Amino acid sequence: MATERSQIETALSRRYDAGFVTDIESDSLPPGLSEDVVRAISARKNEPDWMTQWRLSAYRHWLTMLPPHWAKLDIDPIDFQAISYFSQPKNRPKSLDEVDPKLLETYDKLGVPLHERARLAGVAVDAVFDSVSVGTTFRKELADVGILFCSMSEAVREYPDLVRKYLGSVVPTGDNYFAALNSAVFSDGSFVFVPKGVRCPMELSTYFRINARDTGQFERTLLIAEEGASVSYLEGCTAPMRDENQLHAAVVELVALDDASIKYSTVQNWYPGDENGVGGIYNFVTKRGDCRGARSKISWTQVETGSAITWKYPSCILRGDDSTGEFNSVALTHHRQQADTGTKMIHLGKNTKSKIISKGISAGRGQNTYRGLVKIEKGADGARNYTQCDSLLIGKKCGAHTFPYIEVKHPGAIVEHEATTSKISDDQLFYCRSRGIAEEDAVSMIVDGFCKQVFKELPMEFAVEAKKLLEVSLEGAVG
Amino acid sequence: MMLKIDNLHVRVAGKEILKGLTLGVKAGEVHAIMGPNGAGKSTLGNVLAGRAGYEITQGSVEYNGANLLALEPEQRAAEGVFLAFQYPVEIAGVNNTYFLKAALNAQRKYRGEAELDSMQFLKSVREKLRVLHISDELLHRAVNAGFSGGEKKRNEIFQMALLEPKLAILDETDSGLDIDAMKLVADGVNAMRDPQRAFIVITHYQRLLDYIVPDFVHVMVDGRIVESGDKSLALKLEEHGYAWIAERKLAGVA
Numbered sequence: 001m002a003t004e005r006s007q008i009e010t011a012l013s014r015r016y017d018a019g020f021v022t023d024i025e026s027d028s029l030p031p032g033l034s035e036d037v038v039r040a041i042s043a044r045k046n047e048p049d050w051m052t053q054w055r056l057s058a059y060r061h062w063l064t065m066l067p068p069h070w071a072k073l074d075i076d077p078i079d080f081q082a083i084s085y086f087s088q089p090k091n092r093p094k095s096l097d098e099v100d101p102k103l104l105e106t107y108d109k110l111g112v113p114l115h116e117r118a119r120l121a122g123v124a125v126d127a128v129f130d131s132v133s134v135g136t137t138f139r140k141e142l143a144d145v146g147i148l149f150c151s152m153s154e155a156v157r158e159y160p161d162l163v164r165k166y167l168g169s170v171v172p173t174g175d176n177y178f179a180a181l182n183s184a185v186f187s188d189g190s191f192v193f194v195p196k197g198v199r200c201p202m203e204l205s206t207y208f209r210i211n212a213r214d215t216g217q218f219e220r221t222l223l224i225a226e227e228g229a230s231v232s233y234l235e236g237c238t239a240p241m242r243d244e245n246q247l248h249a250a251v252v253e254l255v256a257l258d259d260a261s262i263k264y265s266t267v268q269n270w271y272p273g274d275e276n277g278v279g280g281i282y283n284f285v286t287k288r289g290d291c292r293g294a295r296s297k298i299s300w301t302q303v304e305t306g307s308a309i310t311w312k313y314p315s316c317i318l319r320g321d322d323s324t325g326e327f328n329s330v331a332l333t334h335h336r337q338q339a340d341t342g343t344k345m346i347h348l349g350k351n352t353k354s355k356i357i358s359k360g361i362s363a364g365r366g367q368n369t370y371r372g373l374v375k376i377e378k379g380a381d382g383a384r385n386y387t388q389c390d391s392l393l394i395g396k397k398c399g400a401h402t403f404p405y406i407e408v409k410h411p412g413a414i415v416e417h418e419a420t421t422s423k424i425s426d427d428q429l430f431y432c433r434s435r436g437i438a439e440e441d442a443v444s445m446i447v448d449g450f451c452k453q454v455f456k457e458l459p460m461e462f463a464v465e466a467k468k469l470l471e472v473s474l475e476g477a478v479g
Numbered sequence: 480m481m482l483k484i485d486n487l488h489v490r491v492a493g494k495e496i497l498k499g500l501t502l503g504v505k506a507g508e509v510h511a512i513m514g515p516n517g518a519g520k521s522t523l524g525n526v527l528a529g530r531a532g533y534e535i536t537q538g539s540v541e542y543n544g545a546n547l548l549a550l551e552p553e554q555r556a557a558e559g560v561f562l563a564f565q566y567p568v569e570i571a572g573v574n575n576t577y578f579l580k581a582a583l584n585a586q587r588k589y590r591g592e593a594e595l596d597s598m599q600f601l602k603s604v605r606e607k608l609r610v611l612h613i614s615d616e617l618l619h620r621a622v623n624a625g626f627s628g629g630e631k632k633r634n635e636i637f638q639m640a641l642l643e644p645k646l647a648i649l650d651e652t653d654s655g656l657d658i659d660a661m662k663l664v665a666d667g668v669n670a671m672r673d674p675q676r677a678f679i680v681i682t683h684y685q686r687l688l689d690y691i692v693p694d695f696v697h698v699m700v701d702g703r704i705v706e707s708g709d710k711s712l713a714l715k716l717e718e719h720g721y722a723w724i725a726e727r728k729l730a731g732v733a
């Protein structure tokens with residue numbers, strides 16, 4: 001057993017297949033942040049004045065704020081003046097057919113189909129490369145049923161009324177430090193609008209790619225499902241392997257009106273840094289869904305395997321009566337990765353229900369924290385929450401922590417919480433090996449069993465992807 | 480000779496546990512090993528199966544003419560070595576059937592045989608279940624999770640039946656079984672007896688040997704085999720206890 005442990009320590013290695021750099025000329029703003037930079041970003045995107053003013057007021061607010069320090073994360077101070085806030089490939093295409101072949105190749109390598117293959121896969125994709133969207137597939141087919149699916153930049157220009165109505169209505173510009181920063185400098189992201197009564201006929205997805213050096217990515221996504229509408233949306237993320245940390249500070253807002261349902265899935269595989277903790281993405285994200293209408297439903301599913309640091313709490317505001325919020329999460333930290341993630345379920349309406357399933361996996365020296373808040377307000381008659389929080393440890397140097405906060409202001413609320421911590425033990429591994437199953441296969445089998453409950457919430461193709469990703473991420477975690 | 484253990488010395492956590500153990504097993508034979516608690520019986524099973532943490536300080540183990548100790552545990556399994564654990568391990572979240580299929584196919588792959596598809600696998604599973612009178616309800620549960628002591632032991636035998644090893648080491652598979660279950664386990668083992676297959680049956684109870692009739696009985700004390708004989712040795716042990724062996728040994732030395 002002693003020998004197995006020392007092997008664990010020495011044999012830590014990890015493949016990161018998405019770690020390549022695309023050699024493409026980019027047009028970037030020089031590093032630095034100021035009102036002029038905010039104006040410059042807005043100008044490059046040909047934004048109307050109201051948008052520029054919105055950004056500036058967010059920026060001014062941000063200047064008065066301090067970075068949050070309550071998370072269980074060890075973060076080197078970020079030099080916000082050293083980051084470039086805008087980078088886009090030169091020769092911007094007018095349509096997908098004109099996209100630089102190098103870019104198409106990039107997405108192909110990442111397994112994201114932007115061309116003919118997209119049609120076979122039946123998934124509409126918006127591809128965001130550094131600060132801009134390089135193309136969105138199936139736009140026309142979706143428009144035929146009234147669904148708007150495009151980049152945020154286009155939405156600001158083409159659907160200003162919708163954007164003005166909903167942008168910042170779930171996550172106000174001054175919500176928190178990183179949300180304020182994002183509101184000032186946000187680059188691109190996706191905009192989805194599903195009108196009344198429409199069920200989106202295909203999966204929608206956005207694929208985020210950071211390529212340029214010294215840039216940050218400030219994704220802004222807004223998804224609206226009107227009365228009775230339903231949509232399933234998935235995002236994926238990767239970045240090259242680099243020695244310096246890069247910042248990704250996103251804001252995602254979801255709005256569900258009466259009887260609407262939104263399923264939002266994330267497979268996050270930003271570059272995690274190397275085994276010594278050098279490099280990797282800082283993933284500071286504010287994701288929030290507003291169940292604004294009665295009987296609406298928002299469900300977050302996330303598989304977080306990448307990033308050096310993850311700070312994210314996809315939340316639901318259960319405003320409408322009988323609305324439902326769900327959070328299903330697998331977060332994996334290996335080597336020196338740190339994750340502080342969880343959710344907030346805010347019950348305002350009557351008979352609101354929420355369910356939280358969190359699966360944390362720590363290996364190497366990874367630190368994994370679940371932080372969740374379940375809040376039941378005075379008016380929330382008949383509110384219910386169920387939380388299940390499981391941690392799996394691989395090796396002796398990693399850590400798992402849980403901080404489940406519960407604030408109940410209604411005496412009739414039912415709040416249940418279950419938590420388990422387990423370890424992949426040497427005994428289990430030897431048992432598997434003595435039956436012929438190699439150690440790494442045994443680990444992924446056990447991990448897979450641990451995550452099953454969450455994987456089954458993902459669209460099928462992505463569940464397979466997520467499973468593979470966990471396997472690769474855990475390479476070298478034992479023996 | 481299928482298995483040839485010669486003067487094996489093994490240390491665990493700095494302490495010598497096996498102290499010059501010698502044992503030969505031919506294909507087709509059933510060897511019973513008896514001996515007091517702490518004698519090193521499970522240690523022997525673990526060393527043969529390749530568990531980490533055992534330091535071989537002297538001696539050798541040959542399996543079908545090759546050095547067994549040089550192989551990884553999963554290689555030994557694929558080469559036909561099977562250990563039914565004294566304390567089978569629970570693996571929450573991993574379905575028993577899925578586990579067995581993964582194990583069987585990993586072994587087949589190693590041996591260059593075609594992997595079984597789900598249909599072929601389930602056919603084989605049903606056959607073995609029938610022979611062993613095991614309820615298929617156990618198959619839908621996680622590996623050993625929440626199994627009773629007896630169910631765990633029977634699951635070990637079920638795995639053995641499915642994996643069809645060449646050398647099966649059963650470490651106290653009878654402990655904790657009621658008499659009916661013990662007979663079923665013995666039936667399962669007897670059904671697998673074959674000129675190409677050998678068994679090492681570790682047990683404390685001669686009763687099991689009424690059902691699985693061994694070719695040889697060995698008594699292990701303090702890391703060595705101190706007495707070998709046929710089935711009648713087990714009966715004498717039952718009658719006189721291990722002290723009798725110790726006394727005889729002392730007398731022999733004196």
Ligand SMILES: Nc1ncnc2c1ncn2[C@@H]1O[C@H](COP(=O)(O)OP(=O)(O)OP(=O)(O)O)[C@@H](O)[C@H]1O
Nearest residue numbers: 491492496514515516517518519520521522523565
């Ligand atoms: N990992 C270990 N660390 C320290 N001592 C050990 C370890 N494993 C086994 N031992 C010791 O080795 C000796 C032999 O143990 P073993 O389990 O092989 O005995 P056994 O003959 O199978 O006994 P039983 O009949 O009780 O099952 C015991 O004294 C035991 O405490």
Ligand SMILES: [Mg+2]
Nearest residue numbers: 520521522565
């Ligand atoms: Mg024992």
